Amino acid sequence: MTRQERAAWGFVGPVLLITSLVFVLPVLLAMALAVTDYSIYAMAASDNVRFVGAANFTELLRTPLFWRALGNTFLFACLGVPMAIGASLFAALLLNDATVRWKPFWRVALFAPYVTSVVATAIVWRFVLNxxxxxxxYALSWVGVGPVDWLGDPRASIPAILLFVTWKIFGYNMIVFTAALSAVPVELMEAARLDGASRWERFRHVTLPAIGPTLLLAAVMSVAGFLQLFSEPYVMTMGGPAQSTVTVLYFMFDEGFKWWNLGQASAVALILFVLILALTTIQTRIGRRYEWL
Structure with missing residues (x-):
């Protein structure tokens, strides 16, 4: 090894070691637990652990609540990802306008919810949605709309949580999009304007291709985030009403730490890992198709 290679490994080595300890090792342990009946009894004596193979996975396929949680999770992702990315991109475009005043203030104000505690903000939103x-x-009453049971009606609980999650996370993507928009070549925008392109045409044919890689990154991160939704429904609705906000991660939490069925909870975690990996791969291939990577 050359001196430069040894120096590189000196910097990368500790990071790889820490990553292995906090990510790779837990994943391998979860895979091992997923094929056992590890439960609270196994914590007292390891002799109680039995190898069950794929029994945990087949049991999940026969559990209606798992399918309900999976459907709720995909519903959150299908509705929430476009909302979060659309709101983030719209805010970034507004802040990228040269006529907007107090840009630093608006960036800090819109980014602040992202760095605040999920539990604290969820409790505040429970009062907002009371x-x-x-x-x-109260605001809806001014336009003649009667009171809505946002957290107690199955038809309103998902939109209420989506509204909260979008408000909570869109600030991060907004900052990323703002940085990407500032890197769009001014010459291209001026050339398109001189050619008579409208505002929409400049956005469609100049801005979007230029921020394509950033858009792909935001989509991958947002999909993974919504598939791992847990804290928001746990604090705001406890999975209700009528299990309308139970997510896969919520179901996994109940299996592992309410019923202490850690083997089956590990199987749920493994299924979620495979789903996120598959969707990330699909998104990456789409990005390559449109030359975003």
């Missing part, structure tokens, strides 16, 4: 004295219902 049926009797919530600010949202």
């Amino acid at each position: 049926t009797r004295f919530g600010l949202l219902n």
